[in-house]
Amino acid sequence: MLLLVVAMLFCAQGAIAQSSDSAPASKLTAEQKETERKARLALKDEALEKLYKLQPEARKIIESAPCYAVFDITSVYIVLFVGQRGKGVLIDNASKKTTFMTSNRVGTGPGAGKQRVFQIFVFKAKGAMDQFVLAGGLGGDVGASASTGTGGMVRSFNPEIDIYQIPESGFALQASWGGTVYSVDSDLK
Numbered sequence: 001m002l003l004l005v006v007a008m009l010f011c012a013q014g015a016i017a018q019s020s021d022s023a024p025a026s027k028l029t030a031e032q033k034e035t036e037r038k039a040r041l042a043l044k045d046e047a048l049e050k051l052y053k054l055q056p057e058a059r060k061i062i063e064s065a066p067c068y069a070v071f072d073i074t075s076v077y078i079v080l081f082v083g084q085r086g087k088g089v090l091i092d093n094a095s096k097k098t099t100f101m102t103s104n105r106v107g108t109g110p111g112a113g114k115q116r117v118f119q120i121f122v123f124k125a126k127g128a129m130d131q132f133v134l135a136g137g138l139g140g141d142v143g144a145s146a147s148t149g150t151g152g153m154v155r156s157f158n159p160e161i162d163i164y165q166i167p168e169s170g171f172a173l174q175a176s177w178g179g180t181v182y183s184v185d186s187d188l189k
Contacts, residue, residue: 028187037188040089040100044070047118050166058164062122067092067129069121069182071103072168077111082178086119087185090133094126099133100188107178115170121163128160132182 028036047070052059062068071088084105091098103119123129 033188037098037100040087040188041098043072043087043118044089044091047072047120047166050118051120051164054166055164058120058122061162062120063093065122065124066094066126067123069101069123069129069132071101071119071121071182072116073103073119074116075105075114077113077115079112080108080110082107082109082111084180088119088182090129092126092129100185101133101182102185103180103182105178105180109177113170116168118166118168119163120166121161124160124162128158131158132161133184 048059048062067090069088069090071086073084073086075082075084082105084103084107086103088101088103089098090101121132123132
């Protein structure tokens with residue numbers, strides 16, 4: 001348990017440093033930034049296309065929501081350790097503003113495997129999105145999950161957020177809990 005707390009603090013400190021105004025400038029050139037932005041938007045489109053094939057009713061829900069986010073997440077489950085990294089994009093449907101983000105998670109629970117999934121967050125209220133990217137780019141959600149690699153809805157502890165999860169590759173047999181930090185990607189500001 002102590003290891004989990006230390007790892008969560010380490011990830012949170014990294015995200016705070018990454019989102020602060022005193023963070024170092026991006027190491028990417030303007031061309032590299034544009035390439036990465038285009039790649040993330042293409043991932044968003046790919047994930048939404050797959051979701052709409054699995055659950056056609058999700059299109060109307062996402063298009064009518066104040067905002068949504070799409071993340072490409074890779075998770076590793078090793079005995080009692082859970083680690084996750086991802087990148088994504090948040091779209092404000094009203095303003096059409098795009099925010100590029102990263103995701104890091106640490107947790108614990110029995111499990112084994114490696115899995116890549118698309119996570120799609122649907123914010124039912126703008127306040128839920130504001131909370132997600134609170135404090136200038138550092139947001140979070142604490143969740144628990146049990147998965148064997150099937151797609152569909154995942155329950156959030158926040159009733160103002162719906163989450164869809166679509167497996168892309170790999171397999172994981174796990175029951176885990178932990179904390180996830182979502183932060184604005186300082187390299188793509």
